[in-house]
Amino acid sequence: MSAPEAPDLAGPRVIELGMLSIALVAAGVIDLAAYLPRRAPLLPPVLLLAAAVAVLAVNVALVLRRPGFALWRFRQVAGWMLLVYLVVAGMLEFTFLRDHTHGTVLVLMTLLLATFTLNVPVLAGYTVARFELEPGA
Amino acid sequence: MAATAVEAHAPSRTTDSIVPLGGLWIVGAVLTLTVVLIAGNWLWGLDFLHVVGGGMWTAVDLFMGFVIGPIMRSLSIPARIELTKRLMPKMLLIMPTLVTMTLGAGFQLALANGMLDASYPRHGWVVASMVVVAVMAIVALALLQPANIAVLFELRKPQPNPAIVQILMRRFIYAAGVTGAMQVATLVIMTRLAT
Numbered sequence: 318m319s320a321p322e323a324p325d326l327a328g329p330r331v332i333e334l335g336m337l338s339i340a341l342v343a344a345g346v347i348d349l350a351a352y353l354p355r356r357a358p359l360l361p362p363v364l365l366l367a368a369a370v371a372v373l374a375v376n377v378a379l380v381l382r383r384p385g386f387a388l389w390r391f392r393q394v395a396g397w398m399l400l401v402y403l404v405v406a407g408m409l410e411f412t413f414l415r416d417h418t419h420g421t422v423l424v425l426m427t428l429l430l431a432t433f434t435l436n437v438p439v440l441a442g443y444t445v446a447r448f449e450l451e452p453g454a
Numbered sequence: 455m456a457a458t459a460v461e462a463h464a465p466s467r468t469t470d471s472i473v474p475l476g477g478l479w480i481v482g483a484v485l486t487l488t489v490v491l492i493a494g495n496w497l498w499g500l501d502f503l504h505v506v507g508g509g510m511w512t513a514v515d516l517f518m519g520f521v522i523g524p525i526m527r528s529l530s531i532p533a534r535i536e537l538t539k540r541l542m543p544k545m546l547l548i549m550p551t552l553v554t555m556t557l558g559a560g561f562q563l564a565l566a567n568g569m570l571d572a573s574y575p576r577h578g579w580v581v582a583s584m585v586v587v588a589v590m591a592i593v594a595l596a597l598l599q600p601a602n603i604a605v606l607f608e609l610r611k612p613q614p615n616p617a618i619v620q621i622l623m624r625r626f627i628y629a630a631g632v633t634g635a636m637q638v639a640t641l642v643i644m645t646r647l648a649t
Contacts (some may be wrong), residue, residue: 336596343588351581352572394603405554408485412492412558416565437595444600445607448618 328447329379334372335440341369342433349422362425369432373439380443387449395442399434406434472606474543481551488555492562500559500566507556508644512637514548519631526627531616538623539609542602549602553594557587569647576647583643590633590640597629 345365349357380391413426491499522541526534564570569580605622608614 332596332600336592339592339595340588343584343591347581347584347588350570350584351577355572390607394607398603401550404485405550408489408554408558411489412562415493416562437599440596441600441603445604448604448608448615448622 328383331376331379331443332440334376334379335436335443338369338372338376338436339433341365341372342429342436345369345429346426349426356422359421359425362429366425366429366432369429373432373436376436376439380439387446390449391442391446393442394445395438398438398441402434402437406430472543472603472610473546477544477547481547484551484555488558492558495562495566497563497566500563503555503559504563507552507559508640511549511552511556512634512641514552515630515634515637518545519627519634523627523631526623531620534623535609535614535616535619538605538619542606542609542626546599546602546606549594550599553591579643579647583640583647586636586639586643590636593629593632593636597625598633601626601629 342365345362348362348365351357380386381388409430410427413423418426487499488503491503526537529537561570564580568574569577571577574580601622605619605626608618608622
């Protein structure tokens with residue numbers, strides 16, 4: 318029997334884009350937190366959030382449109398990871414509310430948290446599914 | 455040759471979970487304790503979780519990156535797979551739990567101690583710690599954790615591909631090394647803040 322071939326890792330830069338999206342989220346959160354207890358200027362975190370969401374959307378589109386991609390495995394892994402990170406996000410949202418975060422800052426923090434929470438399953442699902450063959454392949 | 459050896463050691467295909475379910479109650483207990491301590495704002499408890507969690511997180515990262523990594527590279531492929539099969543399911547539970555308890559307790563502690571206040575004399579150090587944590591989180595969530603899960607899926611296959619396992623384990627070990635190095639920066643910042 319011949320040795321298994323090394324996998325072909327060519328494809329869209331999903332991992333790198335995911336890292337960029339999470340970095341934009343982190344920059345938004347750090348910018349908001351750096352001004353506490355005063356209210357931070359909202360334009361920078363809003364722009365960072367918009368950029369993070371745009372990168373996430375491009376990433377999801379790249380994953381879904383990749384030919385021969387094991388979408389069934391992606392959905393399986395991403396689904397469970399989403400469940401896990403919804404629990405983590407719930408804990409973080411609880412902390413925001415516990416600390417009396419409110420108004421526009423709460424909305425921004427929640428949207429940043431949601432973008433973060435969606436990025437993690439995409440990265441895990443893609444990493445697992447890229448090494449998976451479609452059934453019958 | 456390597457492939458034949460791997461086949462001989464290949465795990466049978468099972469429907470078992472890749473997560474060690476027996477350890478989930480410990481994860482649940484730690485996370486519940488974290489939530490309760492945050493809700494009650496019990497500073498001693500928060501301090502305990504932050505220091506213990508941070509110390510263990512740092513130690514595990516450094517151990518994985520600079521001890522297990524070189525050992526793994528010196529092992530034969532079947533031995534690497536055997537080690538990976540036993541190590542990675544546990545890492546899947548340990549690391550996210552340590553990270554969540556350390557960061558959750560740390561943020562609440564910083565808030566209670568006034569360290570998040572922009573008027574705090576060493577506020578710049580606090581913001582620097584957030585940047586370091588952000589870098590570690592990006593590496594962990596984009597590289598470390600997905601590689602951990604992917605290698606477990608690969609090992610469940612009837613004939614795991616050693617090349618894939620090697621790629622994923624190399625990524626895991628290197629990412630652990632990077633976060634280990636970042637942990638040194640965290641130690642510098644935290645000791646400065648505590649002094």
